[in-house]
Amino acid sequence: MSASAEATVLITHEVGLHARPSVKFTKLAKSFAAEVEVAVAANGPWFDAKSIVKVMAAKAPKGTVLHIRARGDGASNAVEALVGLVQRDFDEDADHARSA
């Protein structure tokens, strides 16, 4: 079985896909069996979404359209979950709202 899925999402978080957001992003990616990759352009280069070093190297600031693709078991779930995390600004605003 080789399910695959792909999607794009706009990064709206202030600092982009960096440091703390990238910790959350790679942790979530690692929770899926599928192979997951990210890119800042449709034609790549593609980076391993489970490696924080690679995701950081993608240098995706605020305003970047992030491309996410996955292959294998649960590919579409993985893409959907990661898109959701980026859309929710990596849940950072929610954390702040709770403590306010």
Add this chain to the structure above:
Amino acid sequence: MRIEGIPASPGYAEGTLFNLDRPPAAYVAKASEAEEKAALKAAIGKAVSRLTSLVETADGDAPGILEFHIAMLEDVALSAPAFAALGSGEPADAAWRQALDAEIAGYEASDQDYFRARAADLRDIRDQVLRALSEDSETAAPPGSILYGSDIAPTRFLETDWSRGGGIALGAGSTASHVAMLARSRGVPMVVGLGAFADEPTGNALLDAEHGGIVLSPSPKEIEAFRQSSSSFAARQGQAQTFLAQPAATKAGTSVRVQVNIAYPSDVDGIDIATCDGVGLMRTEFLFGKALPDEETQYQAYRKVLEWAGEKPVTIRTIDAGGDKPIPDFTVEETNPFLGLRGIRLSLARSDIFRVQIRALLRAAAHGNLKVMFPMIARAEEHRQAAALFAEEEAALASRGVAHKLPPLGIMVEVPSVAIAPEAFADVAFFSIGSNDLTQYVMAAARDNAAVAHLNAVRHPAVMRLITSVAAFGREKGIPVSLCGDAGGDPAAIPALIEAGLRDLSVAPAQLAMAKAAIADVPV
């Protein structure tokens, strides 16, 4: 030259200064590629575990930053180039440095400010591992040293051999840090808040952690005076030892119960149960350090202490996470964590996790004289909700035929609302005054902030009045009242606490003797 600071753990130390902040010592290359690989792998692991333990004590933005460092270190993509270079005969330190420097250069070249700033994180990560690589023998502090620097990591404290004396002198630091707690329970002299050292001091120094200060490049006269103070302190301590085996009583013969505070089950290994009246506070945060512990792990930990104590009471505090004690997958990130979802609030919000602890406590209760208390209670409703969870879990254990017992359920008195209006709590089994938190909330002065340390005074009339009124309320209603904050073991605060009506104090094991000696001096 004497520099004044704040005593964090009493005692005296005379010794050679050891710089905590100095750059890593030279790495000694290994004989083979396999050994180099093993050394690098071990160093990365060591750096990760060091950071992990730092996460436990960090607050504010620090945990997020440390977790980023940990995630980077745990990513094989970071170390792959270094391991590849080992294959071509590089020693581990050079291979790691080159691999990280290449990565750092990539960040420094970025046209985004935020990204460029991450180069500093990468340098920190690089140095953590370099330090771990060379630490084998070189940078471990020689026994008897006075460790000085801006701050000290708990791992460093735990890695140091304190058997031949020595002490800690910190430019920043805090008397409420985990290291300060560790230092007090091990009897290691420690002074914090010394400010930045102008030049890098070297040679011998005299650490006076009774009054809070350090003498650099001491004159013969200063050394002589220091040794006199030190031996007078030792004599007072030695004298105190004679009180250790006796039950505590004041000059007038009023008996006072003195229990111990412990953080780890293994803490009881070094305590003779005959010297104390039980465990007044057993913290349970340690169990939750790295991951959420299962019921069996908790049960075994609680049972060990209960069996050690025999018939004497062991008061276990349910998980007091949040505040300055974050726990992955449990606590939430907050801008003002001391006033947030911590203690019982978090336990009630995450009853799935709380119920596991409750079951472990109910089962352990069958093995001794257990009492359970809830931290950060602000309203009586919280005690009722927690008690209801105990009742539910008790019924479930009973229906499954599992051995258990329902312990008395008391509360910590640390939120001012309880101390001001205790009448709402007439049906709790006991009160335990958490004077550290009570003081910080009454005085609005953080425990971990050296700049407001002078405000954080338990003997302020406002705090003492609350303690007195809680003690009086307990007497009137027949509710036992004890105190388990640092004040209980502070000879300077003990007379006021006895005057306030307290007859039950819980102190760090290392302070048992001095506390009993101080009680014997109280005229009441």
